[in-house]
Amino acid sequence: MEERLVNNTLHNYAHARAGDKGDRLSLGVFVYQDAHYPWLIQQLTAERVSEIFKHRGISNVTRYLLPNLKGVNLVIDDALQGGVNSALNLDGHGKTLSSLLLSMEVTPP
Template sequence: MRTVRLHEIAHGRAGDKGNRLNVSVIAYDAQWWPSILEQMSQERVLAVYAHRGATSVERYVLPKLMALNFVIEDVLEGGVNASLNLDAHGKSNSFLLLSQRIEVPSDQ
């Protein structure tokens, strides 16, 4: 096995609604899908966003798209319109998740 950053094998999309963040992780290639599916759990994603006050994560598996969609609650400090943070939403939050390290087979 070898360790890679998630952004090396997947891309992400993010959106928000109120205090809820939606982040998708989409594998670039089918060879990476099993590792992403196995290692990117609800618990792991909650730990990544814990410092932002996240209280829960729901994971949705979209196998035909080789994607995971995470809905993260209470992470946006009240939402885009209520937050004083500049660019604390969207792409910056997907990059936080894509910076995570995961294990992939050495032969891939």
């Protein structure tokens, strides 16, 4: 019998929305099930997010808890290579960076 590999990524448990202002990226992450909110807080630390985005030359990650919305807002400084008007990258607005975050491997709840 063939063994099936389970993909344990954040995407399986949450969705995200990205926004930007200058060189600052804001990522809102919200769990699909309210019961997973405490788990999200444990998995989605500023340190882990910094590791995922370090290749972009970020300088800081600030995490804001949103308990009433069962989410977390992550503000990432220097993530957009100068911002939409300065960067040569294809996604100057940072919208697809939420997909990068959702690809983070997690321990299932």
